[in-house]
Amino acid sequence: MRQRLLTGAGLVGVFTLLSATPALAQDEGVTADAVQAALDNIWILIAATLVIFMQAGFALVEAGLTRAKNVANIMMKNLMDFAAGVLAFAAVGFAFAYGPGNDFIGTEGFFLSSSTFSEGFGTLTTPTFFIFQVAFAATAATIVSGAMAERTKFKSYFIYSIVLSGVIYPIVVHWTWGGGWLSQLDTPFHDFAGSTIVHSVGGWAALMGAIILGPRIGKYGEDGKPRAIPGHSIPFALVGVFILLVGWFGFNPGSQLAADPVVGQIAVATVIAAAAGAVTAMATIWIRGGKPDVAMTGNGVLAGLVGVTAGCGVLDNWGALIAGAVAGVLVVFAVLFFDRVGVDDPVGAISVHGVCGVWGTLAVGLFATDGGLLYGDGADQLITQLIGVVAVGAFTLVTAGALFMAIKATVGLRVSAEEEIEGLDVLEHGTAGYGPDMLVGAGAVGR
Amino acid sequence: MRQRLLTGAGLVGVFTLLSATPALAQDEGVTADAVQAALDNIWILIAATLVIFMQAGFALVEAGLTRAKNVANIMMKNLMDFAAGVLAFAAVGFAFAYGPGNDFIGTEGFFLSSSTFSEGFGTLTTPTFFIFQVAFAATAATIVSGAMAERTKFKSYFIYSIVLSGVIYPIVVHWTWGGGWLSQLDTPFHDFAGSTIVHSVGGWAALMGAIILGPRIGKYGEDGKPRAIPGHSIPFALVGVFILLVGWFGFNPGSQLAADPVVGQIAVATVIAAAAGAVTAMATIWIRGGKPDVAMTGNGVLAGLVGVTAGCGVLDNWGALIAGAVAGVLVVFAVLFFDRVGVDDPVGAISVHGVCGVWGTLAVGLFATDGGLLYGDGADQLITQLIGVVAVGAFTLVTAGALFMAIKATVGLRVSAEEEIEGLDVLEHGTAGYGPDMLVGAGAVGR
C-alpha cells in the first residue's frame, strides 16, 4: 500500500509536505485490487458500526416494553451485554468460532493472537473481520435480556452474558460460518446472516431463561390466566424498532463480507421482508384483537427482519415477501402462545428471534432461488436446514439451560419478591431510572 | 467480478480455502472500473440507510410536538408510512417513476420486474437504485403525518399513505428525475435532492390534509384566535432534529448517485444551510416573541435543510448560507401565518417542507453558480424553477385533495370528538403510549 503521510484528524505539516510533493496521491499508484481490499474493509467496518448501533435499538425496545421502575436495569443489562461480550469474545469467543481446530470448536487464536490469524479473512484484515463478528456476538447475547426482564439479578445476568458471548454462541458459529460440521454436510447448511446462528441462539437461550426464572409477580391471575403488564413507553419501543431496522442494513448486507454490488439486492430483500412483517402482524392482531396494536406491529417489523436474515442472499423479492409476511403472522400467534402456556417474555423476544429465526432458516429450504423446494429440484436443502435448526436449538437449550441452572444453584437467578415489586433500579443499582420529577403512579420509586 | 468464496457473516471453511489458494484476492484481479462501480453501490446503500434513519427522526419530531395521549398513534403512523410505502413503491411506484413510458408517467416495470430494469441505472444496480428511491418515497409520505396529527383516523391515514407513496409522488418523480416533461424543458428543471419533488409534495399534501380535516378541538378559542397546544416532549423533538440532520447527509450527498469526491461539497453546503437556518429561526422568534424558542429553532434547522436540498449541488457556500438563512426566517413567519388563518399544523410540516421546499427550489434560480440569476446570465433557470414549483404544487394539491375528500366521503377522515379528547392511543390502538407509571395530568389516559 502506498505510503500515507496523513496522521490523525489533521495533516501534520500539510503545507510543507504538499509543496514538496505536489502529486502526493499519485506518485506511487495503487492497484485496483488494493483499492477493492480497502473498500471491503471500510464497508465492513461501517456495517459493523450499524450492527453495534442495534444495541441501542434493543435497549430501547426492551425498556419501552417494560415498566419504568426497571428501566435503568434494562438499559444497564444491554450496555453490559455489549461491554462484557466484547471482552469475552476477544479473549476466547473469536478463537472458538474462527480459530483452527476441529469440526466442533476452534482451539487456537485466543486473545486475538496475531500469529494465528496473520492471513486475514479474504480481503478483510483480522481486526476488520473481528469487529463485525464481535458485533454479532453482542447481538446474540442482548436478545436474552428482554425475555428475562424485570426479575433477573444483575450479577447473574452478567455472568450468563459472558458465557453466551464467549462460549455458547461461538461454538455455534464454528459449526457453520467457521467451517465446522454443519458447513460440511453434502448440502451445506445455509444461514447467510444468522436467523439460526444469531437470532435463534438468542431466542432459545431466552426461552430457557424465561422458563427457569418463572413469570413476573402479577403476570398470571389466580385463575392462571395471563394478565397484560403494559410497558412504560411505546415511543421508546418504536424508536428502538427504527434503529434496529437501520442496523439491519449493516447486519444483512454486511454479511456478504465484501463490497460487492449484490449488497443492494440483499438490502431490498431485507426491507421488503420488514415491511411485509409489519403489515401482516398489524393485520393479524387487528383481526384477532380488534385494534392495530402498536407494540405488536413493531414486533412484526423485527419478525420480518429475522425471517429474512438467513435467506436474504438467496431469496428473490417474492421469497423475501413471503418470508417476512409469514414471520409477521407467526410472531403474533407465538406471543399469544407463550403467554398462554406460562412463559412470561415481557418483550416477545422468544417469538421474534426464536420462532421467526427458525422460520427464516426453513424459508431458505423452501424459497431459495437456487436449492429451495420451490425453484430447486429437491428437498435436500430443506432437510439440511432442519438439521441445522434442530442441532443448534438442542445445543443452545442444553447449554443455556445448564448455565442458568448452575447460576440459580449458586449466586441465584431471581431477585427477591420485595425487590421485584419495588423495582430493580433502586435496589439493584441504587438510583431510580427516572427522577422524582418524572415518575408517578403505581410502581413509582422514591416516594 | 472476481469470484468470492465468502458466504455470509463467516467464511465457510476459511482455513482450508486459504491454504489451497493463498492469493485468493489477487488471483484474478479486478478493474478500476469494477471497483468504482462497487464503491458507487456501497455508497448509495449507505446513503439509503441514512435516509431510512430519517423515519426515526420524523417520528420523534412529530411525537415530541404533540400530546402524550397520541404518542403511540403518531409513532405507528410513521412506522406504517414506511412499511406500506415500501410495498406500494415496489409494486407500482417505482415503475410509475422510473419505468419506460411517456413524458407523464412510467408504464412498465411493475413489481420490480427485472427484465424492464436489467441494465441498471448507470453503475448502480437496480436494487441499489431502488433502495435509495424507496427511502425517498417514504420520506415524502411521512411528512404529512405531522400536519394531520392528533385527529386523523389511523385506517384513513394508512390508505392515504399508500396512494401518496405509490402513485402521487412517483408521478412527480417521473416528470423530473424520471426524464419526463419537466426535465425536457429548454432549461431543464433543477431539483438536486428534492426540495420540490420530495419536500413540497409532502408539504402540499399536508396542507390539503390539514385544511380538509380542520383544526384540533381547542386549537381556536371562541374569538377565533389560535391557542398554543404544547407538545409533550421537547427532548424527543430535538433528538428527532439531530437524527434528521444526520439523515440528510445521506439525502443530499447520496443524490449524486455515485461515489464522487464532490459529495464533500454537497455536505458542506448542507451543513452550512442547516446551521444558518437554526440561527436565523432562533433570532427571528427571539426578536418577535421575546425568547429563543426551542421547537422553532429545531424547525429552523429543518427549514435550512429543506431550503438547500434543491440547490446543494449547484450553490457555493455563500449561496447555501443565504438559502438556509432565508429559510430559517421564512419558517417562523409561515408557522405564524398558518396558525392565524386557521390551518392547524401541530408540527409545522407545511411551513418546513412546503414553504421552504418552494423557497429552496427558487433559490436555485437565484443563486446557482451556473445558471442562477446572480452568477448566470438570465432568468431562464428561475422561470423553469417557478414552472416546476407551480406544476408540482397544483398536481399535488389536486390529487391529494381529491384523495382526502374521497376518503372523507367513504371511510371518514377524522376520529370522533370523544376519541380526540380521550386520545387516539387507547381508542384507535387499544393501549396507552405511556404506562400508568409515566402519565399524569390533563389528557392522561387510563384514569
Place this chain on the structure above:
Amino acid sequence: MRQRLLTGAGLVGVFTLLSATPALAQDEGVTADAVQAALDNIWILIAATLVIFMQAGFALVEAGLTRAKNVANIMMKNLMDFAAGVLAFAAVGFAFAYGPGNDFIGTEGFFLSSSTFSEGFGTLTTPTFFIFQVAFAATAATIVSGAMAERTKFKSYFIYSIVLSGVIYPIVVHWTWGGGWLSQLDTPFHDFAGSTIVHSVGGWAALMGAIILGPRIGKYGEDGKPRAIPGHSIPFALVGVFILLVGWFGFNPGSQLAADPVVGQIAVATVIAAAAGAVTAMATIWIRGGKPDVAMTGNGVLAGLVGVTAGCGVLDNWGALIAGAVAGVLVVFAVLFFDRVGVDDPVGAISVHGVCGVWGTLAVGLFATDGGLLYGDGADQLITQLIGVVAVGAFTLVTAGALFMAIKATVGLRVSAEEEIEGLDVLEHGTAGYGPDMLVGAGAVGR
C-alpha cells in the same frame, strides 16, 4: 474523473441515455488512484456523519443526567453549539487551524476561501476535510454544556460556544494537526484523534466554566457536603452513551483521514477500550458504593473511549485494554473528587473528557508499540506528551477562563436564583420541556 450523466436522486432521461451509450460506465475508464481518492472522500464523509451524530449523544447524556425542568435548555444548547460552531469554524476557525500562517496560528483562508486551499488535503478535497474537522470542532464545544448545565444563561453560553469553536479550539489544532509547534518537536506530539486536542480542551474549558459559575443551588448542604441531584432520565443518558459509542467509530477510525484497511484495527482498539472502561468503572463504583451504578458505568464507556482516542492508531489491543481500563477507574475517582472539592459538574464532563483526555494522551507515551516507554527505547515520547498536555491545558484554562470572566462581567454568566429554581426552560425559552401531561413533582413547571 470520467463524466457522469447522473444528476440528483434520479437519472434525468435515463432510458434515452442508456440506449445511446450502453457502456456508460466503462467508456472512459478510471484509474485506481482516482477510485482510491473517491473512496477516501466517501469514507471521511461517512465518518464525519457519525461524528455529527455524536451531537445527539451528548445532548441525550446531558439531558438525562439533569433535571426535567431544564431539559429543553440543555437540548437547545447542544443544538446551538453545533449550529453556531459550524458557522464560526467555517468563517474563521478552519483558517486559524489549517490555514497557512506561523507556528502558532493560521492567518489565511477565512470563509473557506477556495484559493487558499485549492490543493486539498492529500486525497481529500477541502470540503471533505472541512466537514470532518467541523464535526470535531462542534464536539469540543458541546462537552462544556454538561458541566455548566442547569444554571448558565443561554445567551452567554451561545457567545462562549462561538469563541471556543471559532478561536480557542482551532489554535490548539494549529499547534498539532495543523503543523504548528507541537508537531515540530524533535519527538512530535502524538494525539491521533484528539484526547488532548478535542476532549481535554472541552474538559478544561468545562472546568473553568464550572468554577466560575459556582455550584447549583442545593448541591452543597450547610455543612459543605455534596448532595446528589439525580438526573431525570437514565434511559436518555444510556441511549446517549450508545450513540456516542457509535459516533466514535467515525471519530477514531475516521482520523486516519483515508480509506486504509488499518481502520479495522483502530476500531478494535476503540471498542476494547470502551468495553474495558465500562467494566472497570462498574467494578470501581460497585466496590466503593456497594451497587453497580448505571450512570457511572455509562461514563465509564465514555472514559474508555476518551482514553484510547489519542493512542488508537499506535496501541495494540493490550495497550488499548489498559488505556480503557485505567480510564474507567479514573473517571469514578475524578467524579468523586470534583464533587468533594466543590466543582459542580452535573454530568461528569470534566472527569470524562478532561481527566481521561490527559490520561489517554500520556498512555501513548507509555504503551505505544512504537515510541512508548513499554515497547520503545526511551522516555522521549512521554515527555513530549506531557508537554502537549500542559501546554494545551494552560492555554485553554487561561483563554476559556478569561472568556468566561469577560462574559460574567458584561452580559452575565448565571441565571437568577428564581430562574434556577423554577427551571431554565420556561424562563429562558418560554416553554416547558415536557407538556403538563408528563411532568409532576418538585420542579414541575406550568402548575
